[in-house]
Amino acid sequence: MKSSKRLVAAFAVGLAACQSLPEPSPADKAKVVAETDWNRATSVKIDLRDAGFSPPQLNLVAGRPYRLTITNVGANNHYLNAPEFFGSIATRRAEVPRHAEVYMSRIDRVEVFAAGGSVDLWFVPLAKGRFRAHCHLGNHAEMGVEGLIVVE
Numbered sequence: 378m379k380s381s382k383r384l385v386a387a388f389a390v391g392l393a394a395c396q397s398l399p400e401p402s403p404a405d406k407a408k409v410v411a412e413t414d415w416n417r418a419t420s421v422k423i424d425l426r427d428a429g430f431s432p433p434q435l436n437l438v439a440g441r442p443y444r445l446t447i448t449n450v451g452a453n454n455h456y457l458n459a460p461e462f463f464g465s466i467a468t469r470r471a472e473v474p475r476h477a478e479v480y481m482s483r484i485d486r487v488e489v490f491a492a493g494g495s496v497d498l499w500f501v502p503l504a505k506g507r508f509r510a511h512c513h514l515g516n517h518a519e520m521g522v523e524g525l526i527v528v529e
């Protein structure tokens with residue numbers, strides 16, 4: 378078993394026993410990023426609409442690499458704000474296709490601009506759980522601009 382797989386398994390078991398498990402260390406996350414075959418990333422997407430996230434629930438599997446495309450199809454700017462989720466993933470980079478790639482180890486929140494703005498996040502979820510994601514601007518969350526990210 379590769380060490381990154383052991384790490385994922387340890388966090389998955391830990392979270393089941395205790396919901397307040399501290400997030401994986403930066404060194405652990407860096408190890409997962411380095412050992413992951415990013416050519417095998419699964420593409421998933423969330424559209425940010427003025428009335429809600431689509432789909433309202435995103436299902437992921439711990440230990441697998443993902444490319445998450447977040448596109449704003451609404452008339453207002455929106456955030457995807459999910460601090461617990463972002464803390465629990467090994468982040469490789471954020472990418473605006475054909476324009477920029479930003480290599481980073483930790484995302485706090487993501488704002489995507491109205492009417493077609495888009496960004497791809499490359500990451501491996503490390504902890505199983507149900508993570509709330511929402512837009513904190515104005516009353517957007519109350520208007521439904523929120524969703525759930527479920528990692529199994």
Ligand SMILES: [Cu+2]
Nearest residue numbers: 455456512517
């Ligand atoms: Cu919003």
